[in-house]
Amino acid sequence: MKTSSLVSNYKKATIEMLLLKLLSEQDMYGYQLSQQLKKRSNQYYTVLEGSMYPILYRLTDEKYISFYEKKVGVRQTRIYYHLEDAGRSYYNGLLQSYLDFSELIQFLLDSTEGDTYEKEIDIKA
Template structure:
């Protein structure tokens, strides 16, 4: 089932911050982890991810650093900042309130069956 891009757009920052709250990651690693953990429901293109990362970095929600890999290649990693952690809490609170409201209208709770369509 493909997810409407407008729905994904509203949650991408939340998902990225959550991944980085769990540990530092590089871009492609985030793309693959989102895809794997969502059972391929969230398939971000790197061209979508990097502008979001750059905006979060400009807003000081995350910071980047370079690290050398075992093959002597440099890889750019991202980590969440204190401000990013605060934003993550706000985004989670907002998402939980939103999903609770939607579930109250369509029924079945967040993971339950849909009501009559």
């Protein structure tokens, strides 16, 4: 697998969690979400709006986030996304699964024959 394919897979696996993380800080509109990821990662983590909006729509359908319109100019309105309580719980679950799985992968990378991972984690493969 090429490195670029690996990075693409990592992004697909983490974008939902990262969008929810940003929305846990404040309500944001779509372009603002993508720019925050880009800015905070020093341009390494970029998300095209075309990839991001289907995720936002699904999270809205699942009632993890909601949205509202806000007028920002004479003729312009923005759609802001808001994290709901169910979304906060969902985000916390995603984050814990990510941390547990990352710890397991690091253990496996550092392990040698005979080592066994002892911590109990709930990972749905």
